Amino acid sequence: MSASSVATDRSVCTLLPVLGRDVTVPLVTGGEVTYAALDYAASAPALQRVWDDVAAYAPYYGSVHRGAGYLSQLSTDLFENSRRTVAEFLGCREDDQVVFTRSTTDSLNLLARALPAGCQVFVYETEHHASLLPWRDARVTYLDAPRTPREAVDTLERALADRDPHGPALVCVTGASNVTGELWPVRELAAAAHAHGARIVLDAAQLAPHHPVDIAGLDVDWVAFSGHKLYAPFGAGVLAGRADWLREAEPYLAGGGASRTVARRADGGVDVAWHTTAARHEAGSPNVIGAYAVASACRALTEAGFDALVARERELIERVTDGLAQVPGVRVLSLFGDDAPRVGVISFVVDGWNSSHFAAALSAEYGIGVRDGLFCAHPLVRTLLGGAPQEPGECGAPDAGPGERSLNAIRVSFGAGTPDEHIDRFVRAVGELVRDGARWSYRTEDGRCVPDRG
Numbered sequence: 001m002s003a004s005s006v007a008t009d010r011s012v013c014t015l016l017p018v019l020g021r022d023v024t025v026p027l028v029t030g031g032e033v034t035y036a037a038l039d040y041a042a043s044a045p046a047l048q049r050v051w052d053d054v055a056a057y058a059p060y061y062g063s064v065h066r067g068a069g070y071l072s073q074l075s076t077d078l079f080e081n082s083r084r085t086v087a088e089f090l091g092c093r094e095d096d097q098v099v100f101t102r103s104t105t106d107s108l109n110l111l112a113r114a115l116p117a118g119c120q121v122f123v124y125e126t127e128h129h130a131s132l133l134p135w136r137d138a139r140v141t142y143l144d145a146p147r148t149p150r151e152a153v154d155t156l157e158r159a160l161a162d163r164d165p166h167g168p169a170l171v172c173v174t175g176a177s178n179v180t181g182e183l184w185p186v187r188e189l190a191a192a193a194h195a196h197g198a199r200i201v202l203d204a205a206q207l208a209p210h211h212p213v214d215i216a217g218l219d220v221d222w223v224a225f226s227g228h229k230l231y232a233p234f235g236a237g238v239l240a241g242r243a244d245w246l247r248e249a250e251p252y253l254a255g256g257g258a259s260r261t262v263a264r265r266a267d268g269g270v271d272v273a274w275h276t277t278a279a280r281h282e283a284g285s286p287n288v289i290g291a292y293a294v295a296s297a298c299r300a301l302t303e304a305g306f307d308a309l310v311a312r313e314r315e316l317i318e319r320v321t322d323g324l325a326q327v328p329g330v331r332v333l334s335l336f337g338d339d340a341p342r343v344g345v346i347s348f349v350v351d352g353w354n355s356s357h358f359a360a361a362l363s364a365e366y367g368i369g370v371r372d373g374l375f376c377a378h379p380l381v382r383t384l385l386g387g388a389p390q391e392p393g394e395c396g397a398p399d400a401g402p403g404e405r406s407l408n409a410i411r412v413s414f415g416a417g418t419p420d421e422h423i424d425r426f427v428r429a430v431g432e433l434v435r436d437g438a439r440w441s442y443r444t445e446d447g448r449c450v451p452d453r454g
Contacts (some may be wrong), residue, residue: 014308017048018231018417025367028440028451033367036422040229040347041142041178041413042371044209046293046447047231053296054234054289064286065257065279082295083278089298090223091214091238095244099278100236100291104205105130107224107239108172110281111201112138114249122154122198126335126377128178130145131203132379135172145383148336149185153192160196169198177209179377179384179411180334181317181345183211190219201241205229209415210313210343212306215241226236227290232297236290239281247276251283255327258283300384301416309416313344316414316423323427327434333384333409344418345413347375349385350434355408360449361438364430368422370413381409 024032037045057078062071064079083098091100101107112134115121121135124143132142137354141159145153156171163169171193174185186202193200199221204213208225216222222241227234251258251274258280260273274280301309321338324330329351334340350358359372385407412426443452 004413012372013414014304014312015419016231016304016416019048019051020045021417021419027367028364028453036366036420038412038414038422038426039369039371040209040415040418041181041206041411042278043228043233043373044231044415045417046233047297047300047417049300050232050296052295054293057289061288064111064288068208068211075288079286079291081292085295085298087240089302090238091216092240093216095243096215096241097246097278098238098240099246099281100286101224101239101281102235102287103130103225103228103237104203104226105134105237107237107263107301108201108203109134110239110252111170111222111224111260112136113244113252114151114245114281115170116168116245117250119170120163121170121172122156122176123172124155126177126383127172127174127203127377128203129378130205131172131174132377138170143248145335145380147319149188149340153185153188156189157192157196160192160198163196163198165197169196171198171200172203173200174203174205175213175333176210176343176345177335177377177380178206178345178349178376179380179409180306180336180340181206181342181347181413182334182336183207183341183343186218186220194219199242206343206345209301211310212429227294227297230294230297231415232290232293232302234290234293236287236294238294246278249281253283255283257286262442303414313415316418316420317342317344317346319420319423320412320427324348324430327431330436335380335384344414345411345415347384347409351407351431354436354449355410356449357438357442358410358433360442360451361433361440362426364442364451365433365439368426368429370426371413373408375409375411385409 013072023035025035026032058192060071060074062075064076087098101110108130115138120139122141122143123132126145143159146155147150173189174184175186190200201222202220204223204225209230212338213223217301224239226234258274260275261273264270321332324332331349355372359370362368362370441452442449
């Protein structure tokens with residue numbers, strides 16, 4: 001068996017088969033229904049293709065790098081081939097490195113550790129906390145939420161014009177918002193950053209599962225994303241991009257794999273020569289299955305064709321937004337306006353409803369899984385809702401009274417594995433809940449609404 005033969009040829013279609021598509025869940029009102037997983041922005045279900053590829057490799061699993069045995073050599077080959085597959089998926093430049101991490105959060109924390117001394121970081125307040133928080137050892141300039149893509153570019157240009165032109169600088173920006181799903185003007189932001197001598201890292205956690213990401217084409221310096229949002233939930237992520245800052249930084253973790261040679265000194269200390277390749281930041285036994293799962297997902301999405309995937313997702317987005325527009329008291333959240341291009345991530349509020357109560361009713365009475373709350377983007381949610389984020393109140397009590405601001409939101413998200421029926425059921429359920437109210441009673445437990453089972 002060779003690494004290349006682990007994956008088998010498969011026919012693909014625009015609706016990609018995912019695990020869990022036939023799972024049924026009980027309803028509090030009686031009976032069961034096929035579960036509608038509409039929380040892709042948190043974790044997408046595993047593609048059947050990914051699961052099959054991992055299952056085919058699992059009997060051949062072995063230690064990676066330096067092992068003399070056949071399974072070790074096979075696993076090493078598969079691990080490094082996965083790195084090349086990811087590089088191709090991202091359109092990496094010849095000298096770029098692909099580092100396997102645990103997640104987008106891990107990737108951005110790694111890059112934060114690799115910043116040169118005196119680096120100034122520019123980040124919008126609209127970022128996910130994974131992009132907002134890792135830069136604690138740098139000088140950080142937080143940029144106000146823009147209301148148009150043009151304003152985003154103008155805001156960045158003004159901020160960069162005021163910086164020290166001789167020091168290093170980094171811009172961090174999302175490709176698609178995890179709250180509104182809106183697409184950001186990445187190419188224009190990259191051009192603005194480079195015009196002022198800064199580099200840019202793209203948080204593609206929400207972009208990569210929905211749209212092609214081309215490092216060279218977008219002219220970004222790094223890209224970070226997570227496998228568990230790319231239909232490969234096996235605990236792996238990626239940081240890909242320019243090698244120099246990574247090569248010159250201290251290893252993210254100190255240990256085996258990151259070190260080339262280690263020797264005792266006469267004074268009792270230790271001399272270490274660290275790798276200058278991606279291995280420098282991959283100390284310890286790597287997550288081979290996670291890396292291979294990410295590569296498998298990259299192949300599956302490429303073979304399905306992003307043109308077809310994007311076209312179908314646009315139809316689903318239109319069905320959701322049109323459906324919600326017909327329900328009184330429902331407001332879809334956006335920075336750039338209702339017509340702004342977005343991926344399959346939509347957040348909204350419902351007048352008179354506690355967001356946790358609404359999400360609980362969707363799950364318990366309709367078998368629909370969505371997310372509610374602040375989505376690890378508290379400053380953005382505060383901007384969108386016009387008030388300070390707070391924990392939900394008692395179940396059944398609305399987030400806000402008539403004419404008052406909502407405190408939290410509800411998020412529906414979907415992708416390449418979402419059947420039309422799940423979208424239609426969601427839109428129908430929202431309308432029924434707003435019109436008729438919940439059919440079951442709910443109580444607060446550990447800060448969340450849950451069905452009251454007596």
